Amino acid sequence: MAQLAGVSQTTVSLVLGGKADDVAISAETRRKVLGAAERLGYVPDPAASRLAAARNNLLGVFSFTATFPTDVQHSYYPFLVGVEQEAAAQGFDLVLFTGSSTGGARAGAHALHRARLADGCLVLGRHAPADQLRRLVDDGFPVVHLGRRDEPEGLAWVGADYVTAARAVVGDLVARGHREVVLVCEDDPVPASTDRERGFHEGLLAAGVPTGPERVHRCADPERDLTPARLRAWLAAGVTAIVVEETDTSAAWRALNTAVSDAGLDCPRDVSLALLGSPPPDHEGPVPTGFDLPRARLGAAAVRALAALVAGGRPDEPLVECAFRPGATVGPPPR
Amino acid sequence: MAQLAGVSQTTVSLVLGGKADDVAISAETRRKVLGAAERLGYVPDPAASRLAAARNNLLGVFSFTATFPTDVQHSYYPFLVGVEQEAAAQGFDLVLFTGSSTGGARAGAHALHRARLADGCLVLGRHAPADQLRRLVDDGFPVVHLGRRDEPEGLAWVGADYVTAARAVVGDLVARGHREVVLVCEDDPVPASTDRERGFHEGLLAAGVPTGPERVHRCADPERDLTPARLRAWLAAGVTAIVVEETDTSAAWRALNTAVSDAGLDCPRDVSLALLGSPPPDHEGPVPTGFDLPRARLGAAAVRALAALVAGGRPDEPLVECAFRPGATVGPPPR
DNA sequence: TTGTATGCGTTATCAA
DNA sequence: TTGATAACGCATACAA
Numbered sequence: 001m002a003q004l005a006g007v008s009q010t011t012v013s014l015v016l017g018g019k020a021d022d023v024a025i026s027a028e029t030r031r032k033v034l035g036a037a038e039r040l041g042y043v044p045d046p047a048a049s050r051l052a053a054a055r056n057n058l059l060g061v062f063s064f065t066a067t068f069p070t071d072v073q074h075s076y077y078p079f080l081v082g083v084e085q086e087a088a089a090q091g092f093d094l095v096l097f098t099g100s101s102t103g104g105a106r107a108g109a110h111a112l113h114r115a116r117l118a119d120g121c122l123v124l125g126r127h128a129p130a131d132q133l134r135r136l137v138d139d140g141f142p143v144v145h146l147g148r149r150d151e152p153e154g155l156a157w158v159g160a161d162y163v164t165a166a167r168a169v170v171g172d173l174v175a176r177g178h179r180e181v182v183l184v185c186e187d188d189p190v191p192a193s194t195d196r197e198r199g200f201h202e203g204l205l206a207a208g209v210p211t212g213p214e215r216v217h218r219c220a221d222p223e224r225d226l227t228p229a230r231l232r233a234w235l236a237a238g239v240t241a242i243v244v245e246e247t248d249t250s251a252a253w254r255a256l257n258t259a260v261s262d263a264g265l266d267c268p269r270d271v272s273l274a275l276l277g278s279p280p281p282d283h284e285g286p287v288p289t290g291f292d293l294p295r296a297r298l299g300a301a302a303v304r305a306l307a308a309l310v311a312g313g314r315p316d317e318p319l320v321e322c323a324f325r326p327g328a329t330v331g332p333p334p335r
Numbered sequence: 336m337a338q339l340a341g342v343s344q345t346t347v348s349l350v351l352g353g354k355a356d357d358v359a360i361s362a363e364t365r366r367k368v369l370g371a372a373e374r375l376g377y378v379p380d381p382a383a384s385r386l387a388a389a390r391n392n393l394l395g396v397f398s399f400t401a402t403f404p405t406d407v408q409h410s411y412y413p414f415l416v417g418v419e420q421e422a423a424a425q426g427f428d429l430v431l432f433t434g435s436s437t438g439g440a441r442a443g444a445h446a447l448h449r450a451r452l453a454d455g456c457l458v459l460g461r462h463a464p465a466d467q468l469r470r471l472v473d474d475g476f477p478v479v480h481l482g483r484r485d486e487p488e489g490l491a492w493v494g495a496d497y498v499t500a501a502r503a504v505v506g507d508l509v510a511r512g513h514r515e516v517v518l519v520c521e522d523d524p525v526p527a528s529t530d531r532e533r534g535f536h537e538g539l540l541a542a543g544v545p546t547g548p549e550r551v552h553r554c555a556d557p558e559r560d561l562t563p564a565r566l567r568a569w570l571a572a573g574v575t576a577i578v579v580e581e582t583d584t585s586a587a588w589r590a591l592n593t594a595v596s597d598a599g600l601d602c603p604r605d606v607s608l609a610l611l612g613s614p615p616p617d618h619e620g621p622v623p624t625g626f627d628l629p630r631a632r633l634g635a636a637a638v639r640a641l642a643a644l645v646a647g648g649r650p651d652e653p654l655v656e657c658a659f660r661p662g663a664t665v666g667p668p669p670r
Numbered sequence: 671t672t673g674t675a676t677g678c679g680t681t682a683t684c685a686a
Numbered sequence: 687t688t689g690a691t692a693a694c695g696c697a698t699a700c701a702a
Contacts, residue, residue: 008673013697026671041470043451047391048695050382051678058430077412088434093449095393095430099423113378114428117385135376343689348681361687383679386694
């Protein structure tokens, strides 16, 4: 390549690496190099440039569930929409590390290490092994986790602002006159869950409604737990609105809806329901009041954060705002 | 690392590279190396090993429409499902080249050159520039195009067997007694379209029904063209079944369905309809008789072909079979 | 403004 | 059974 252009390998590197601005290279030489590169279809080897301690404009994407699962419901597709757009905007290509989920031959104790091929790495899915992540982080390798995460320490993340979003939903309930509100959540103390719970309490407190742990109903098995009987007990105790945490399966939301109709009740006439998240794709009936996760924007924000890290800077605001979704499942308290 | 284990760099590579079986290494040495690696958390640098091995186990994916468009309808998602699975199975990671569609800064006259960064490259979307493709192919760079394609010469491709699929659909019609069948297609002579037309004719001929160009109705603007009047004219001329080519927009299929109901007719009572492809996602009413594109399998087949090229071999069968979809829009001819 | 020399961490070849 | 040593393709400090 260098020979064909009639220049040294250094010059090629300078021109193609964009360092031509800093070092000053004659337009003539530049033209020669670019011309030759084009004719040959020459592109610097990313592994080589990586090895020589430069960057290769590659961002890795590691997902600990199939990136394109057959079951679209749990897919990262919506995130990737934003990831791709922002990566393109920032001049990065994406490396999809495959098979990290399938537990195949490549999913070893060091699967994450493959990420080092790229300049930095995005990690999706909360099943990413903390020890492997820690190693990357400790080595100063740029990693951004999609979703709030406390471990390992020092890991950068980008997540949805569940606290604010939940607060807004509860605020809406209180503004409509509800005072006795209950939170139903599944028993899985991940940040996404505890954040919503915090927002729930904050929303009530901000409106001057006293709250406490007694308002939170944690259930391991929503189907057996959220029965018509339980529902009637709540109503009898004065509860007028129920807030449900969204989970992968939406089990609690489904169970509660079933319980309402099985009890011969109507939502929102007899009881108001709010969903802290998006309804499942197969949801029927009125749109649940709640909030939507801005998945594409989250993906984009993650890429921006990662780009900042790669460039040697610090990512800024890790929280992305959720959009309040006015629905049809909340009304004034009965009577 | 090597020093800490008290062995040479070579030995480390041998042990960690799994080549220990071929070369034979003392259990003692092996233990020392593994122990040291464990303590240090040492893992071979992928960039370095790739540089040395001259292969990087990366397959490029180039799409000339956004890979993750907001409009899911035209997305490559279903293909990527298969691509990811097969790539994982074959031990490849994927490089998604971004911005080739958006016409951004990176979508220049040489966007495709970036593909050389991988061991081979998959190209999706029929708008891939032929000249850039030719260059890659001429240079012996492994490229596989998803979808049949004749240009540039020598380009490997993997596509659906539209001929056989269309023949099967027409065969079903004839078997049910239809003799006067018409093909409606949009006016875009791409292989996917001409193949279906060929299958249409072959299906009729195979059943002993004479056919010819007069049976094919090409329309540039389905909405204005496929009117109730036209429909009645066909029926009056003895036509009992209409076969429609599927396109991106499904315009013809939609228009025809509208025409049927506007004419006060019933499908399949008064006329049978068949769709050479999948219905649009927003399709309502009875499932159209026709065939489905096995997108995931196509993606997988493309990866297999590419892997074969990368390994220096020749890809085998480029055609992937479509699945006949018995629907509810075909019945016996009226009267 | 451009070329020379060196090193990045690994694999592969050959010698011991 | 193991160890030197030479690529691999690039970036970078330094010399010209």
